[in-house]
Amino acid sequence: MAGKIVVAVDFGTTYSAIGYAFVADGSDPGDIVLDVIDKGWPGQGRRRSPKIPTVFTLERNTFKYGFQVQHDPDRVCFAKLFLDPTQIEQAQHLAKFTAVSTSLSIAKLSDCVTRYLRCLRERAFEHMVKEKGWTQDFIKGTPHDYVLSVPAIWSDKAKDRTLKCALSAGFGDESDPSSIKLVLEPEAAAVYTITTLPNCALKVNDVFVVCDAGGGTVDLATYRITTFQPSLRVNEEVVGKGELCGSVMLNRRFMEFVEKKIGPFAQEFQDDIEREFNDVIKPAFNGDDTVYRLEVDPELPDNPAEGIANGSLTVTSEDLVKIFEPVVESVLILLAEQVEAVKGAAPGRKMPVLLVGGFGSSEYLKMRISQQFKNCTVLQPPDAWSAVVRGAILRSMIQNRKIRCAYGVMAREKWSPEKHEQGPLAPYAADYKVWDAFEQKWTCKNRMTWYVKKGDQFNETKTVSFKFYRNVGLHHNLKFEIDLWAYPEGREGEDGPPFKDLDCRRIAIMKPDLSVIPKASLEKRQSPEGPYYKVLYQLEMSFDTTISFRLRYQDQLYGMVETEYLEPENDGGIRRE
Ligand SMILES: Nc1ncnc2c1ncn2[C@@H]1O[C@H](COP(=O)(O)OP(=O)(O)OP(=O)(O)O)[C@@H](O)[C@H]1O
Ligand SMILES: [Mg+2]
Structure with a gap:
C-alpha cells in the first residue's frame, strides 16, 4: 500500500512526546492508527506515560535524559524556554527557583536539545521494528514526513533554533529545512480533538477555542471549521496568544x-x-x-x-x-480575550473550548472554566496530555493561518516627482532622496515592500513574490545581505508603514547568493563608475509556520535563501518609575 510514515515530536517545556503513524495515500484521518511511545524509555521502569520529562544531564560526555535523570543538581530543565530569546528572563527565573543549572551556553544547550531529540527519534524507529513488526526494508522504502510542534506565541528566532536542533537530530534532511514541518501546538491539539472526540458534534463554520495548558506556557487560539471533506480544515479566526502561566x-x-x-x-x-x-x-x-x-x-x-x-x-x-487561583486566573483572562473577540460568532449556541495539555487535564481548571464561562462547553479529550503530538501527526489537514505581523524588506525605488513630491508620501520622502551613481539618477531609499500584513491568511502552498534588482560591480561579491523587517503593529495599525520607522523590527538577515546564477546570463551595463551587472531577481516568500524565502532568477528557482535570525533587540535604556 502506498503511503508515508509520519513522525511527530512535541518538544515540551517540562515533558515531550514522540509519535508516528503510517498514513496510506488518500486515507481518512479518523482511521489513522497513531502510536505514541509511552513505555520502554531508559529509567522508566514499568509505569507508562505518554510524555517523558524534558530534562537531561551532560556529565563527562555521558548524556542522560528523561526518566534516567534523578535528583541531579546539574540537570537541565526548561531547555525549551531557553531557546526563545524573548523568554529567557522568565526561564531563568523559573530555573533559579528550581535550582537547576542555567550555565549552559546557547550553543551547548542546542547541542543537548539535539541529542535529546535524537534519542526520541531513535526510540520511535526502534518501536516501529520491535512493537509494530515493520521491516527495515519497509521503513527504508517508505517516504518519511517529519513534524515538529511549536508554541503559537514563539518568535521566528525560537522556531528557527528548534527547527535546526530537530534537523540535526535527524528529523528530516539537514540540507533541506522544508523536509520537516512545523505545526503550531494549539492547531495540532484542535485537529486531534475534533477528529477523535465522538461527541464533539462540530459543524462547518463553527468557531471554537483551543486552550493548551502545558507545563511552561498556556497557548490559546480560536479557529473556524471550513470543511470536513476530504479532511478537516480549519482557519485561524483570532490570532493566537500565550503566556507563561503553565x-x-x-x-x-x-x-x-x-x-x-x-x-x-x-x-x-x-x-x-x-x-x-x-x-x-x-x-x-x-x-x-x-x-x-x-x-x-x-x-x-x-x-x-x-x-x-x-x-x-x-x-x-x-x-x-x-x-x-492566581495561575488559573491568568488562564481565564487569556480565555476571556479569545471568547470576547468572537462574541456573537455562534448566536444561541455554546462556544466549545478544547482543553488539552498536562495542566489542561486538571479537573480544577476545567471546573473553573465551566464556572466562569457559562456560554462555553469545555471539551477535555481523555488523552488530553498527548493531544499535541497526536494532532501533529494529523497535521496535513491544516489549511490557512493568520499572519501575526507584517513582514517586509527595505529597498530603493526610482524617484518619481508625482509619487514622492506630492501626496501622502511627500512629507517622508524628502529625507530619503539619494543619488544612484551606477544609474545616474535619483532614487528614494528606505521604502518598505511588505510581503504580508498582520491578519493575512496564508497556507503552505501560497507564495508572495516581488521583483528587485541589484547593481553590482563586475568583481564584487554576489552574495549579499538583506534585512528582514517585522512590523507587529504600530502607528500604521496592521499595515506596514511606507518607510521604515521606529516600530519596524529587524528580525533576520537574509543572504541571497547570486553567484549561483551563471555569469553569462547576467545583464552587463556601463556607467561612469565602470561596468556593472544589473541583476534582476525575485525574492519569493512562503509561510509554513516560519517564513522562508527562495531566490528566483529568470523564472528559475535557485533554492532557499540562507536566513540568520537575530536576537530581539533589547531596549536597555533607563526607565522612570
Ligand atoms: N492532571 C493534571 N493537573 C495539573 N497538572 C498536570 C496534570 N497532569 C500533568 N500535569 C502537569 O502538566 C505539565 C506538563 O504538561 P505538558 O506536557 O502539556 O506541558 P509541556 O508540553 O511540557 O509544556 P509547554 O506546552 O508549555 O511547552 C507538568 O507540569 C505536569 O506536572
Ligand atoms: Mg506542550
Missing part, C-alpha cells in the same frame, strides 16, 4: 507555600515534595475538601498552628485554592 507556576507557588510553613526543610526535600505534588496532589485536586498530608521528614518539629505533625504537613483545600 503548570510549573503551580509547582512554584506550592514550593513557596511549603517553604513558608517548614522553612529550610523545603529546600532539603524539594525533589520529594515536588514529586508528591506532581504525581498526587496536583492531578487529584478538583476543588473539593480533600485534605492532603505531605510527608516531609520525621525530624520535622511539630507545629500544630502550621499544620505540621509527625513529620508531615497538612495541605487543605483552601491552601490549594490559594495556590491554584
Whole structure:
C-alpha cells in the first residue's frame, strides 16, 4: 500500500512526546492508527506515560535524559524556554527557583536539545521494528514526513533554533529545512480533538477555542471549521496568544507555600515534595475538601498552628485554592480575550473550548472554566496530555493561518516627482532622496515592500513574490545581505508603514547568493563608475509556520535563501518609575 510514515515530536517545556503513524495515500484521518511511545524509555521502569520529562544531564560526555535523570543538581530543565530569546528572563527565573543549572551556553544547550531529540527519534524507529513488526526494508522504502510542534506565541528566532536542533537530530534532511514541518501546538491539539472526540458534534463554520495548558506556557487560539471533506480544515479566526502561566507556576507557588510553613526543610526535600505534588496532589485536586498530608521528614518539629505533625504537613483545600487561583486566573483572562473577540460568532449556541495539555487535564481548571464561562462547553479529550503530538501527526489537514505581523524588506525605488513630491508620501520622502551613481539618477531609499500584513491568511502552498534588482560591480561579491523587517503593529495599525520607522523590527538577515546564477546570463551595463551587472531577481516568500524565502532568477528557482535570525533587540535604556 502506498503511503508515508509520519513522525511527530512535541518538544515540551517540562515533558515531550514522540509519535508516528503510517498514513496510506488518500486515507481518512479518523482511521489513522497513531502510536505514541509511552513505555520502554531508559529509567522508566514499568509505569507508562505518554510524555517523558524534558530534562537531561551532560556529565563527562555521558548524556542522560528523561526518566534516567534523578535528583541531579546539574540537570537541565526548561531547555525549551531557553531557546526563545524573548523568554529567557522568565526561564531563568523559573530555573533559579528550581535550582537547576542555567550555565549552559546557547550553543551547548542546542547541542543537548539535539541529542535529546535524537534519542526520541531513535526510540520511535526502534518501536516501529520491535512493537509494530515493520521491516527495515519497509521503513527504508517508505517516504518519511517529519513534524515538529511549536508554541503559537514563539518568535521566528525560537522556531528557527528548534527547527535546526530537530534537523540535526535527524528529523528530516539537514540540507533541506522544508523536509520537516512545523505545526503550531494549539492547531495540532484542535485537529486531534475534533477528529477523535465522538461527541464533539462540530459543524462547518463553527468557531471554537483551543486552550493548551502545558507545563511552561498556556497557548490559546480560536479557529473556524471550513470543511470536513476530504479532511478537516480549519482557519485561524483570532490570532493566537500565550503566556507563561503553565503548570510549573503551580509547582512554584506550592514550593513557596511549603517553604513558608517548614522553612529550610523545603529546600532539603524539594525533589520529594515536588514529586508528591506532581504525581498526587496536583492531578487529584478538583476543588473539593480533600485534605492532603505531605510527608516531609520525621525530624520535622511539630507545629500544630502550621499544620505540621509527625513529620508531615497538612495541605487543605483552601491552601490549594490559594495556590491554584492566581495561575488559573491568568488562564481565564487569556480565555476571556479569545471568547470576547468572537462574541456573537455562534448566536444561541455554546462556544466549545478544547482543553488539552498536562495542566489542561486538571479537573480544577476545567471546573473553573465551566464556572466562569457559562456560554462555553469545555471539551477535555481523555488523552488530553498527548493531544499535541497526536494532532501533529494529523497535521496535513491544516489549511490557512493568520499572519501575526507584517513582514517586509527595505529597498530603493526610482524617484518619481508625482509619487514622492506630492501626496501622502511627500512629507517622508524628502529625507530619503539619494543619488544612484551606477544609474545616474535619483532614487528614494528606505521604502518598505511588505510581503504580508498582520491578519493575512496564508497556507503552505501560497507564495508572495516581488521583483528587485541589484547593481553590482563586475568583481564584487554576489552574495549579499538583506534585512528582514517585522512590523507587529504600530502607528500604521496592521499595515506596514511606507518607510521604515521606529516600530519596524529587524528580525533576520537574509543572504541571497547570486553567484549561483551563471555569469553569462547576467545583464552587463556601463556607467561612469565602470561596468556593472544589473541583476534582476525575485525574492519569493512562503509561510509554513516560519517564513522562508527562495531566490528566483529568470523564472528559475535557485533554492532557499540562507536566513540568520537575530536576537530581539533589547531596549536597555533607563526607565522612570
Ligand atoms: N492532571 C493534571 N493537573 C495539573 N497538572 C498536570 C496534570 N497532569 C500533568 N500535569 C502537569 O502538566 C505539565 C506538563 O504538561 P505538558 O506536557 O502539556 O506541558 P509541556 O508540553 O511540557 O509544556 P509547554 O506546552 O508549555 O511547552 C507538568 O507540569 C505536569 O506536572
Ligand atoms: Mg506542550
